[in-house]
Amino acid sequence: xxxxxxxxxxxxxxxxxxxxxxxxxxxxxxxxxxxxxxxxxxxxxxxxxxxxxxxxxxxxxxxxxxxxxxxxxxxxxxxxxxxxxxxxxxxxxxxxxxxxxxx
Amino acid sequence: xxxxxxxxxxxxxxxxxxxxxxxxxxxxxxxxxxxxxxxxxxxxxxxxxxxxxxxxxxxxxxxxxxxxxxxxxxxxxxxxxxxxxxxxxxxxxxxxxxxxxxxxxxxxxxxxxxxxxxxxxxxxxxxxxxxxxxxxxxxxxxxxxxxxxxxxxxxxxxxxxxxxxxxxxxxxxxxxxxxxxxxxxxxxxxxxxxxxxxxxxxxxxxxxxxxxxxxxxxxxxxxxxxxxxxxxxxxxxxxxxxxxxxxxxxxxxxxxxxxxxxxxxxxxxxxxxxxxxxxxxxxxxxxxxxxxxxxxxxxxxxxxxxxxxxxxxxxxxxxxxxxxxxxxxxxxxxxxxxxxxxxxxxxxxxxxxxxxxx
Numbered sequence: 001x002x003x004x005x006x007x008x009x010x011x012x013x014x015x016x017x018x019x020x021x022x023x024x025x026x027x028x029x030x031x032x033x034x035x036x037x038x039x040x041x042x043x044x045x046x047x048x049x050x051x052x053x054x055x056x057x058x059x060x061x062x063x064x065x066x067x068x069x070x071x072x073x074x075x076x077x078x079x080x081x082x083x084x085x086x087x088x089x090x091x092x093x094x095x096x097x098x099x100x101x102x103x
Numbered sequence: 104x105x106x107x108x109x110x111x112x113x114x115x116x117x118x119x120x121x122x123x124x125x126x127x128x129x130x131x132x133x134x135x136x137x138x139x140x141x142x143x144x145x146x147x148x149x150x151x152x153x154x155x156x157x158x159x160x161x162x163x164x165x166x167x168x169x170x171x172x173x174x175x176x177x178x179x180x181x182x183x184x185x186x187x188x189x190x191x192x193x194x195x196x197x198x199x200x201x202x203x204x205x206x207x208x209x210x211x212x213x214x215x216x217x218x219x220x221x222x223x224x225x226x227x228x229x230x231x232x233x234x235x236x237x238x239x240x241x242x243x244x245x246x247x248x249x250x251x252x253x254x255x256x257x258x259x260x261x262x263x264x265x266x267x268x269x270x271x272x273x274x275x276x277x278x279x280x281x282x283x284x285x286x287x288x289x290x291x292x293x294x295x296x297x298x299x300x301x302x303x304x305x306x307x308x309x310x311x312x313x314x315x316x317x318x319x320x321x322x323x324x325x326x327x328x329x330x331x332x333x334x335x336x337x338x339x340x341x342x343x344x345x346x347x348x349x350x351x352x353x354x355x356x357x358x359x360x361x362x363x364x365x366x367x368x369x370x371x372x373x374x375x376x377x378x379x380x381x382x383x384x385x386x387x388x389x390x391x392x393x394x395x396x397x398x399x400x401x402x403x404x405x406x407x408x409x410x411x412x413x414x415x416x417x418x419x420x421x422x423x424x425x426x427x428x429x430x431x432x433x434x435x436x437x438x439x440x441x442x443x444x445x446x447x448x449x450x451x452x453x454x455x456x457x458x459x460x461x
Binding site: 010011014015017022024027033 | 108111116163166194197258
């Protein structure tokens with residue numbers, strides 16, 4: 001399976017409330033309340049770290065979940081939020097200059 | 104409180120003692136002189152940019168998510184763009200309230216680029232004569248509309264807010280049509296607020312009771328007429344244990360000179376961010392603690408009123424009327440206008456006092 005590198009869209013509003021991220025897309029006023037697992041992915045989604053690495057590093061150890069199942073759920077999650085323009089899914093890791101440009 | 108995702112967020116924030124929403128007045132200066140305005144426009148002691156930036160940092164650290172920048176006219180602040188840019192950098196969801204007369208293409212460009220969620224523009228009538236008579240600025244309607252077109256042209260969400268009073272009471276349908284023509288949302292507010300200095304003479308501008316009732320029963324304005332105009336639900340312990348509104352619980356107001364109040368309509372000073380850290384005021388202010396302790400069963404008149412479970416009672420307007428435990432007559436009149444059933448407060452006021460003559 002090809003790695004994907006989730007990147008948070010620019011211009012979103014977000015805040016942590018009791019360890020769970022609230023995310024607002026001001027373009028269409030959609031509001032998301034992410035659970036703790038989704039929040040871990042959200043916080044790590046910098047466009048430079050692959051989803052596989054995020055799951056291995058931030059999700060599996062913290063939430064004692066099977067890696068294969070976690071990867072499947074994580075990919076489903078980022079693809080669903082990509083449809084709402086919350087994430088962009090890169091096929092190559094961004095380099096620093098691109099990270100700055102995308103905000 | 105509301106249901107759904109927002110209701111759930113509010114409840115979680117309240118349980119955790121987190122201030123979720125802040126209304127921040129950046130200035131009380133204004134380029135209009137609206138006849139119903141409740142603010143003092145001569146205010147020489149506004150927070151500087153550095154103070155405002157520090158406030159925003161402290162609010163972000165405390166968990167504030169929704170920020171509304173208002174005034175006065177916020178575009179009179181030359182550092183507005185920098186303030187909004189810093190707020191966006193700190194992840195806030197931003198709404199702006201403005202009369203829009205100073206918004207041109209340059210301002211629209213940065214509003215759009217910074218991802219401002221919504222711009223609310225005050226429009227009182229679709230007739231320039233009436234609108235300009237309320238703002239006391241000739242040409243103000245034309246300039247506000249031009250700005251709304253610029254904003255919509257860049258895809259910025261606009262809400263047209265129409266405060267209704269005697270002078271424009273017949274004009275709301277025209278404003279509603281104007282909003283539709285401009286592809287903007289529309290909201291109507293029939294509440295005139297007393298001046299922050301306590302002067303209640305502005306209330307003479309309120310529309311009469313019969314017009315208020317016809318508003319609530321107008322299907323073009325009140326899509327939920329079938330439920331909101333029904334008699335109130337039976338009062339039970341859940342209702343009596345409820346909190347009156349989010350002011351001071353998950354919502355707050357910051358004045359241009361850094362005072363923290365529970366709400367813009369609740370001008371009780373809980374502390375100053377020039378003297379204390381934001382989080383310390385939020386957690387330790389005796390005034391906020393008193394506001395948070397109030398339950399519906401503690402209210403002097405309202406606890407025995409049949410409307411207590413469905414009334415829009417504003418604790419700030421009650422406080423300005425005499426007591427934060429007392430009724431807010433403006434909301435009593437709204438409950439009566441909606442349902443035709445007088446509130447306990449209205450009944451009490453209409454009952455002649457018995458005077459014992461010895």
